[in-house]
Amino acid sequence: MKRKGIFKANNVLILNGATRINGNTDLILKTIIESSENTEVKINQINLRKKKIADCIGCFQCHDDDKCSIRDDMKEIREEINKSDLLIFASPVYWWGVTGVMKIFIDRLYFYYSSINKKLIKGKKAIIVSPMNMNSDIHKLKIFIKFYDILFDNLDIELVDSYFFGNINKKGEIATNSEYLRQVEYLGKNLIEYFNRT
Numbered sequence: 167m168k169r170k171g172i173f174k175a176n177n178v179l180i181l182n183g184a185t186r187i188n189g190n191t192d193l194i195l196k197t198i199i200e201s202s203e204n205t206e207v208k209i210n211q212i213n214l215r216k217k218k219i220a221d222c223i224g225c226f227q228c229h230d231d232d233k234c235s236i237r238d239d240m241k242e243i244r245e246e247i248n249k250s251d252l253l254i255f256a257s258p259v260y261w262w263g264v265t266g267v268m269k270i271f272i273d274r275l276y277f278y279y280s281s282i283n284k285k286l287i288k289g290k291k292a293i294i295v296s297p298m299n300m301n302s303d304i305h306k307l308k309i310f311i312k313f314y315d316i317l318f319d320n321l322d323i324e325l326v327d328s329y330f331f332g333n334i335n336k337k338g339e340i341a342t343n344s345e346y347l348r349q350v351e352y353l354g355k356n357l358i359e360y361f362n363r364t
Contacts, residue, residue, distance in 0.1 A: 178357065179250035180211040181243075183257035183268025187215075190297040190331070190340040191256050194350050198254075198295075201354025210250070212243055214267045219243075222273040228280045240274050244286075252291045253323070255314070259298035262309045278321050288322040293353075296328075299335035329353065 180198070184191035199209055217239040227235040234240060247253065257264040264272065278287040294314055300306070307330065318325050331346050340346050 176208065177250045178207060178209045178252045178254065179246050180209060180254040180256060181268075181271065182211060182213045182215075183255070183265045183271065184213075185215050185265050185267060186258075186337065189258070189337050190334050191258050191295070193338060193340055194295055194297065194329075194331070195254075195256055197347065197350045198354040201351045202357055205355070205358045207357045210246060212246060214271050217243065219267070219270050219274060221270055222276055228277045228283060230282070232282055234274070234277050236274075240271075240277075243271075244277065247290075248286050250290065252293065252326075254293045254295055256295040259296055259300070259307070259310055262306050263313060264310075272317060275317070275321065284322060290323050291326045292318055292323050293326060294328040294330075297331040297334040297340060299333070301332045304332075327353075 180195055182191065182195055186192070195211060199211065202209055219240055220236050220238050223236065225235050227233070234244075255264075255268075257268040260266075263269065275287075278284055292314075294311075296310070298307075311328070314325065317323075329349060331340060331343075334340050334343070334346070
């Protein structure tokens, strides 16, 4: 199931929230990157599972300052977010939500909810990429979509595309689905066309 949109961007940042190495999410993102080669798109990928990201402690320092009180890899990640135009949020669906590492990362995006820091993320575009072990049109998926909708609304980010790959569970299983691979390759190959649109 795909929701179509139009966006313009120069730099793309992939935020990979998958915990399984070389699983379906990793294969999807690898295909996107490889398909975008020989285009003018600049893609950077951050694998969140490799980063030290502490839980948000609700200290609200970011409401009064442009710095977070926690010193960890989020500082580096925020620097990449700030210079990117399009953010790809990639996570398999775990219990109708994102993975634990993705949720911790998203909690730390509260930094940008502050009026002091929102200007750093406001107006950016986002794409959701999610394989799942259930049908992509199941009504329970609405919970997952609503979670992202609320997040993006509060951060003034525009959701421009969503890619949901249903009935994918076993490691590497997406590689056997030609239709899913076609969708992923199309996204990678045609990013530049979206960038040039106004």
